[in-house]
Amino acid sequence: MTEYGRSPGSEPWHPGDPLYGDPGWNGHEAQQGQMPYGSGPQQQYPQEPQYQQQFAQQGPYPDQMQGYPPQQQAHPQMHPHAQQQVHPQQQQQAYGGQVWDTGQGQYAVADPQAPAPQAPQGYPDQDQNLQAPDAYAAADPYAGAEPYAQQPVGGYPGETPDLYGTEESYPPPEPPGRRRPAPDPEAEPEAEEDEEDEETASTAGGGRRGSRPKGKGKGKGKGKDKPKRSRASCLVAAVVIVGVLGGGGYYGYDYLKTRFGPAEDYTGEGTSESVEVQIPNGAGLSQMGLILKEHGVVASADAFVAAATANKKGSSIQPGVYTLKKKMSAASAVAVMIDPSKLNVLVLPEGKRAVEVYEMIDKKLQKPAGTTAEIAKRDPKGLGLPAWAADNPKIKDPLEGFLFPARYDVTKETTPESLLKQMVRNASDQYANLGFEAKAKSLGLETPLQLVTVASLVQVEGNKHDDYRKMSEVIYNRLKKTNDVTNQKLEFDSTINYLKGTSNINVSREETRKLDNPYNTYLYKGLTPGPISNPGSEALNAALDPDKGGWMFFVSVDGNTTTFTKTFAEHEKLVAEFNARQKQKNGG
Structure with a gap:
């Protein structure tokens, strides 16, 4: 064996060999700056130029080195029929190495001492029409690189990085006498501002170095306020808790009382103060109760609804104007409203003559006799008669036939003139809706x-x-x-x-x-x-x-x-x- 591995031969390299192949060759490029062995820091050595030259001249196959012709035996992980032929120009273009001809149609790397790189795992199958040089060129991290070009700092594994060259890096180490323990992330921020905070230094045994003088330094004058802030915070918290409990208790009581207790109600027939309440057409008992409550007649709408429901004639309450007293019990208010005579309205029956209507208005508004007749006679057109009315000078009363029979609400602001205008307006609207102008001629x-x-x-x-x-x-x-x-x-x-x-x-x-x-x-x-x-x-x-x-x-x-x-x-x-x-x- 040489210092780079076993001697060349047909036997493939064993994966257990510690020097087996390139540690960065696994089908992907080795990440620069990453430590390939283990997770802990290892001693780094600078890259030698000779190693760079040898690394750049490595050939693609382990058999093409030290002047030996390439072997015909396939790699163990390669398909037995997937033998590849590499042209020297392709090899030189892909790996940047120098090749030479052996004279037998075979080629080898010029450097006889270049170590044999590990072949990539997973050779393409014979069914895949891929050529070996192209596949290796895509996976070789050194393909196309200049052999003697200077590599960037930290570009190879084992190169020592600069840990103190940027603002985000750790501070440089200090002598043991000036070292301080690392801040505890779970410690409260207030500990840094406490005037009695003692400066400590961590040695190998974690001993005490000294303390900051009292009343000096960054936390001066804040030590005396801390207990006061604590007491004030407790007081504020107590007030908030009491307020929440008190408010919750009040609203809880109010909810229970409203939900399950009897509705709020007055007693008696009310005070001496009277008020006019107008109930609109189509109003239900709930709406009536709300209107009465707004005018101060009853204490709650629920009490009025309960009293009207309990009364047999409660459903007969008619819309209109009622003169009621303030702070009446709901039952008293219902008793007044079920009596039609208590309605503050003027009911005009069908077929009444105009002179009879005038007398009814005077009586309802408590006016002297003849007051309304005088107003009607003085300016009949000003009361809103249509243009086709009173076209005959022999007419006895121009308002005859235009005082429409209906019920009219009466309030303190009602006047004879306002009532006459309402009646004329209702009649004119009725005739217009029935199309009297268009249908008169059709009837002769x-x-x-x-x-x-x-x-x-x-x-x-x-x-x-x-x-x-x-x-x-x-x-x-x-x-x-x-x-x-x-x-x-x-x-x-x-x-x-x-x-x-x-x-x-x-x-x-x-x-x-x-x-x-x-x-x-x-x-x-x-x-x-x-x-x-x-x-x-x-x-x-x-x-x-x-x-x-x-x-x-x-x-x-x-x-x-x-x-x-x-x-x-x-x-x-x-x-x-x-x-x-x-x-x-x-x-x-």
Whole structure:
């Protein structure tokens, strides 16, 4: 054996040989600067130039060295049929070594003392059409390198790195007398600022070197504040804990009380202070309770809901304005609200005349008699009448037919003028929604006001729901030019009563002949100059959609039931029965 390994021959190198192959050859390049043996530090030696020269001249195969021709025997880890032929130019280009011809078609490395490198493990199989020189060139870390070029520092294993050349490196070693122990990473930061911190030095036995004078150095004046900070921190922590426990206890108690305890409620019928509360349409008991609580009437919405649920009439509470007292018990508030008379509203029924509406407003708002009538007479257009209203100068009251029947909320700020405006606005909106302007002419009428007038007559003459459409049919049939029975006269007693301001169902023939007024339908043809009442929704719809039954006459025999006929003979018979009943009633 030589100093680099066994003598050349056909026997392959044994892997157990400590000098077997190149320690960096395992199919990958050896990482520069990495210690190949073990994990601990080893003594490093500088690289000799001769070794660099020899390393650069190594050939690719162990058989091609020391002048011997290459052996034909395959490597143990190589497929027996995968023998490779290497051209000298390829070998020289891949490894940078000098080759020479043996004279027998074989080539060898020029340097006879170059050690034989270990062949790469895992030769390509014969099925893979790869040439050996290309495969080794990809794995050789020294392929293409200049043989005598200076290698970078630390580029070879075993070269000593510089551990103190950068800012991130460890500080250089100090003499034993000046060494200090490494800081404990688990120690508290405050230990560095303590004025009584003692400077220690670590020797081989870890002995005490000395201490810093008291009151001097970096931690001066901080030693006396530390106990105070500790006491203050404890005090703050105690206050926080007490606050958290106290707040949690309060909210916990409040939650339990709200969740499981009885709802908060006042007692009695309230204080002397009154307040107006408006309940909107569609409000449920919960919303009512919230509104009452906001106004200070009840203590909680839950108490109101419980009281209303316990009351049999609690579900009959209507929307509107209520005058209630503050701090009432929920039961007392419910007792007031289930009574419709306690509602602070003005309910306007269907069929009322304008003069009757004025009187109702004065009474509700506690105004002197005639106050609302004077306002209506002074500026009717200013109350919001549509442009097509009051187009006839013979109209007795321009607001007649425009005071829409409904319920109106009344508050302390409500005035007669504000109520009249609300009523006119509701009527105008209703007529617009029903399309009165467009449908008037289709019904043979001249203006939308005449359509309102028909509806007002239907409202007064009809007593029941079933009567409205038949009554509308009677009016349209009597207005026809082909009517030769009444000659286009309506002959309604209701028009006489409107003119006189009465409600007499038995109007004499003599009265009908004496009253010379356009509202006298016994004397004048066609409709009255304007409406004679304020019709409701049913009468309005009946005026738009008459019955189409051919009715011409009607008689209310007992004042409650209306009978309709198509011929005048049937009508005369019913009139005779009515007169006989009236005579018997009066004792005649």
